[in-house]
Amino acid sequence: MNRLSRETSPYLLQHAHNPVDWFPWGPEALQKAQLENKPILVSIGYSACHWCHVMERESFENESVAKVMNDHFVCIKVDREERPDVDSIYMDAVQAMGVQGGWPLNVFLMPDAKPFYGLTYLPPNQWVNLLTSVRSAFDEHRDQLADSADGFAQQLNMSVSEQYYLTDAAPAFTRELLDSMYQKLAGSFDPVKGGPRRAPKFPMPSIYGFLLRYYFITKNEEALSHLSRTLNFMALGGIYDQIGGGFSRYSVDDQWFAPHFEKMLYDNGQLVSLYSEAYSLTRSALYRQTVFQTIDFLQRELTSPEGGFYSALDADSEGVEGKFYTWTTAELRAILDDDFSWFSELYHLAPDGNWEEHEGIGRNILHRVIADEDFARMQGWTLTELAEKLTATHQKLMAVRATRIRPGLDDKILCSWNGLMLKGLVTAYRVFGADSFLKLAERNAGFIREKLTNPATGQLWHSYKSGVNGAAGHATITAYLEDYAAVIDGYLALYQATFRESYLFEADRLARYTLDHFWDEEDHLFFFTDQAGETLIARKKEVFDNVIPASNSIMAHNLYTLSLLLEKPVDGAPAYTDLANAMLGRVQPLLQQNADYLTHWAALYAMRVQPTAEIAIVGTEAETRRREIDQRFYPNKVLAGTETVSDLPLLENRTPLNGQTAIYVCYNRACQLPVTTVEAAFSTLGE
Numbered sequence: 001m002n003r004l005s006r007e008t009s010p011y012l013l014q015h016a017h018n019p020v021d022w023f024p025w026g027p028e029a030l031q032k033a034q035l036e037n038k039p040i041l042v043s044i045g046y047s048a049c050h051w052c053h054v055m056e057r058e059s060f061e062n063e064s065v066a067k068v069m070n071d072h073f074v075c076i077k078v079d080r081e082e083r084p085d086v087d088s089i090y091m092d093a094v095q096a097m098g099v100q101g102g103w104p105l106n107v108f109l110m111p112d113a114k115p116f117y118g119l120t121y122l123p124p125n126q127w128v129n130l131l132t133s134v135r136s137a138f139d140e141h142r143d144q145l146a147d148s149a150d151g152f153a154q155q156l157n158m159s160v161s162e163q164y165y166l167t168d169a170a171p172a173f174t175r176e177l178l179d180s181m182y183q184k185l186a187g188s189f190d191p192v193k194g195g196p197r198r199a200p201k202f203p204m205p206s207i208y209g210f211l212l213r214y215y216f217i218t219k220n221e222e223a224l225s226h227l228s229r230t231l232n233f234m235a236l237g238g239i240y241d242q243i244g245g246g247f248s249r250y251s252v253d254d255q256w257f258a259p260h261f262e263k264m265l266y267d268n269g270q271l272v273s274l275y276s277e278a279y280s281l282t283r284s285a286l287y288r289q290t291v292f293q294t295i296d297f298l299q300r301e302l303t304s305p306e307g308g309f310y311s312a313l314d315a316d317s318e319g320v321e322g323k324f325y326t327w328t329t330a331e332l333r334a335i336l337d338d339d340f341s342w343f344s345e346l347y348h349l350a351p352d353g354n355w356e357e358h359e360g361i362g363r364n365i366l367h368r369v370i371a372d373e374d375f376a377r378m379q380g381w382t383l384t385e386l387a388e389k390l391t392a393t394h395q396k397l398m399a400v401r402a403t404r405i406r407p408g409l410d411d412k413i414l415c416s417w418n419g420l421m422l423k424g425l426v427t428a429y430r431v432f433g434a435d436s437f438l439k440l441a442e443r444n445a446g447f448i449r450e451k452l453t454n455p456a457t458g459q460l461w462h463s464y465k466s467g468v469n470g471a472a473g474h475a476t477i478t479a480y481l482e483d484y485a486a487v488i489d490g491y492l493a494l495y496q497a498t499f500r501e502s503y504l505f506e507a508d509r510l511a512r513y514t515l516d517h518f519w520d521e522e523d524h525l526f527f528f529t530d531q532a533g534e535t536l537i538a539r540k541k542e543v544f545d546n547v548i549p550a551s552n553s554i555m556a557h558n559l560y561t562l563s564l565l566l567e568k569p570v571d572g573a574p575a576y577t578d579l580a581n582a583m584l585g586r587v588q589p590l591l592q593q594n595a596d597y598l599t600h601w602a603a604l605y606a607m608r609v610q611p612t613a614e615i616a617i618v619g620t621e622a623e624t625r626r627r628e629i630d631q632r633f634y635p636n637k638v639l640a641g642t643e644t645v646s647d648l649p650l651l652e653n654r655t656p657l658n659g660q661t662a663i664y665v666c667y668n669r670a671c672q673l674p675v676t677t678v679e680a681a682f683s684t685l686g687e
Contacts, residue, residue: 003028008465008474009079010410011047015056019066022077025086033074033111039138040109041073041131044080044087047410048249048262048312050321051121052104057319058124068128072135073108080105081311081414082463084480085529089538093152094118108134113537114149156538160523164590168524171584173608175217181595181602182214182223188596190254194230199254203234203247205270206549206600212277213606213635224281231278235290238367241325242347243394244401245293246301247271248315257367258355261315261322261407265302265417266548268294269309272424276431281633286371291428295437298421301409303440304466306473307447308413309421317407324407326355326363327397335400339393346375413464415452415479418444419486420548426493430630438497445494445503448487451475459513459530460484478533481526481542484514485554492561497630499622499641501648504565511562511576514555524582525552543587549600556583557604564614564638567649567669584608607636611667613685616650617641619661628678629663634685 005016007024015022023029025042033040043060045052059065069075080087080103090107093115100120107118122130138145160166185207190197196204211227214220234240237256239248247267248259272294279287302310317324329349333340346368348354353362370378376386425441428434452461452475460479467473491507494500518526520541528542528551542550563577587601595602615637617625622641629639640650649669656662662674663681675681 004077008463008476009047009082009412010408011045011049011052011079011081012077014047014053015060015077018056018060019063019070020060020075021066021070022075025076025078025083029074029076030113033109033113036074037111038072038074039135040076040111040113041069042076042078042086042090042105042107042109044078044090044105044107045103046079046081046312047408048264048314049103050260050262050315051102053314053316053319055104055121055127059122059127062124065124065128068131072131079412081410082412082477084482085533085536085540088528088540088542089156089536090115090118092156092540096152096155110146110149112149114146114153116145116149116152153537156540159520160525160541160543161586166523166586166589168582169585169588171581171588171605171608173605175609177588177592178214178217178602178606178609181591181605182211182218182220184594185210185596185599185602186222186226189226191226191229193255194226194233195254195256197254200250200252200260201239201254201256202250202547203239203267203271204547204599205267205274206545206553206603208274209277210595210599210603210606212281213603215281216633216635217606217610227278228282228284231275232284232286232371233369235275235286236368236371238365240290241297242366242368243397244325245290245295245297247294258365259322261325263302263313265298265309265311265414266420268298268302269417269421269424270548272298272421273427276424276428277633277635280431280631285373288432291432292434295425295428295440299440304411304413304447306451306466307443308451308464308466309418309444310409310411311414311417312410314407314410317405320358322355322363322365323358324401324404326365328361328363329353331400332364332397335396336393339389342379342389343393346370411466413447413452413466415448415460415462415464415483416486416548416551418448418452419483419488419490422448422490423486423493426490426497430493430497433627433631441490441494442498445490448490449506452479452483458509459517459532460487460510478530480530480533481514481518481528481551481555482548484510484518485551485558488514488558489554492558492565495565496639497626499617499626499639499643501646504648507558508562508566511555511558515579524579524586526555543590544597545600546597552583553598553600553604556580556601559583560604560607560612561638564612565640565648565650580604610636613637614650614666614669614671615639615681616654616664616666616671617661618651618654618664619643619656621661625661625663625678629681632678632682634682637685 001016002022004012004022078086091101095101102120107115109115188196195201208227211223215223233256239251239256239259246263249262249264252258275287275291315321347366349364353364355363355365376383422444425437429437451464460483461475462477462479464475488507488510491503495504517530525541528540543552559576559580620643622643642651657674660676664671664674665684
């Protein structure tokens with residue numbers, strides 16, 4: 001066993017028995033490289049990564065390959081999910097070298113940790129040849145490599161403003177710019193299957209969150225059509241686990257058919273939010289079913305006994321990608337018997353399988369292209385009859401699947417991803433009113449407070465690993481901006497769902513911490529790392545939205561929401577609204593160019609084109625009125641409420657109306673006359 005055996009990351013532990021003399025990232029490895037004057041090999045991946053497993057089997061478990069690595073390099077293994085700061089630096093460096101990034105990411109560094117070359121997966125023979133060539137270059141051309149590494153390090157340390165020629169500017173919230181963002185984004189839409197017009201296809205929830213808000217303002221039917229098309233095909237496609245619930249990370253084709261079978265918490269948390277919001281607009285039964293089934297999956301397979309959510313499930317089981325989730329036609333015929341014929345038609349089975357072969361036998365990915373209503377009509381059934389048949393067949397298949405060898409579980413609990421899942425659960429609760437969703441959400445919030453918050457300093461931790469055999473769990477790694485951003489967002493949602501002010505005050509406290517420890521006054525943006533954290537060769541900022549929105553864009557949303565709910569300066573610093581405006585102003589030139597990777601920023605921009613409704617509810621029926629309001633699609637609002645009295649700015653001096661619970665609709669902190677029914681409140685909102 002190598003040094004990784006002492007780590008808690010499941011990904012690092014997977015490599016603990018490699019003959020490679022792996023170090024975890026840390027001072028021991030970096031000091032060894034400098035003392036022995038050796039180049040460093042940093043290999044970055046994550047536990048659910050298919051090609052990471054392939055490279056491990058082919059190269060890192062190979063004694064002769066390991067000997068070359070050990071003789072010529074100080075070898076460091078990094079879990080990208082545990083150390084996103086390290087991953088971000090070296091991913092940016094590799095992309096600056098003109099190499100397409102991905103995982104496993106293998107980067108060669110000088111002894112001072114500055115990068116000079118990198119790439120992704122290589123088969124073993126090519127890998128050994130590369131190792132030999134890199135070491136020869138290090139020995140024979142050290143000065144040139146050092147100059148190159150210095151250049152990459154200098155580029156990594158450029159500020160966002162320097163990189164993208166950004167200057168201070170007040171944001172101008174115009175319908176014209178909003179329409180321009182949408183039109184440029186729409187140029188990449190797939191008009192047939194939804195999503196982007198390319199393969200592979202990733203869910204990218206922030207794109208569709210923006211489309212929901214754009215449609216709310218503009219009533220652009222094209223935007224709604226693309227949103228619905230995408231969500232429909234995703235929920236019916238192979239990317240979604242049709243019998244067990246939950247989404248895979250992406251589809252390798254452009255049809256949402258063949259997934260890369262790993263299931264990530266961050267995808268499912270965001271997609272629960274997205275499908276819940278979309279349901280509040282469309283009332284699609286498919287979206288409701290998708291939300292409820294996905295939350296069932298999360299409870300069943302990714303929830304820890306303590307209330308935290310685990311990170312991921314592998315794509316592979318028994319060394320084969322997708323084996324746990326796919327079926328031979330003969331298996332399905334034997335299990336389903338009389339139900340096989342219609343089931344085969346609905347899920348597009350093929351006699352020899354509709355996907356890849358394993359051990360000479362073709363396998364099927366269950367996927368659909370037709371909604372329940374249409375299929376029931378074709379079969380001459382009612383929807384109730386079809387639902388009963390689906391429940392029965394799914395239960396049979398789940399029972400068989402439960403006997404299979406399961407994919408590996410990445411059981412580390414990440415603060416940021418739990419924040420995303422917390423927000424998803426709260427959104428689902430607000431839309432559907434299922435008390436079980438709120439119970440799950442509040443249990444998770446309690447876990448974050450108890451296990452991922454340092455009681456001495458109040459700061460967050462990034463990662464938590466449950467104890468084994470009754471041992472206490474362990475939180476590690478100073479939290480990143482992504483942790484604070486996602487947890488603040490979750491707490492703000494919880495306050496608006498429950499009116500429990502402790503959630504709002506905790507969100508406020510964490511926001512103040514980020515301003516003290518992450519804010520860069522020069523760029524008007526947040527650094528990704530805490531100033532009290534580890535010093536690396538660069539201190540980066542996360543600006544561009546990807547599969548997960550950028551931590552800066554989430555923080556901009558948070559500051560804007562806090563400004564509406566609290567409306568006060570922060571320890572003499574500018575008010576939250578000024579900070580949110582400064583952030584939007586900084587990225588507005590990028591939004592004007594192309595919003596493809598700024599869609600969460602664009603969603604906030606959309607909210608600013610029209611005034612945000614500030615809705616205050618006061619009286620004994622505050623919770624009932626909140627539920628009634630949340631049943632309707634109205635994304636550009638914040639809610640505050642109390643059954644008695646409150647000192648919150650939106651609630652201060654607000655009282656019931658003639659003994660009845662009153663609803664105050666306010667804009668820019670100026671309230672209209674109170675009303676006592678939700679219908680009357682929405683009439684006011686319409687005006």
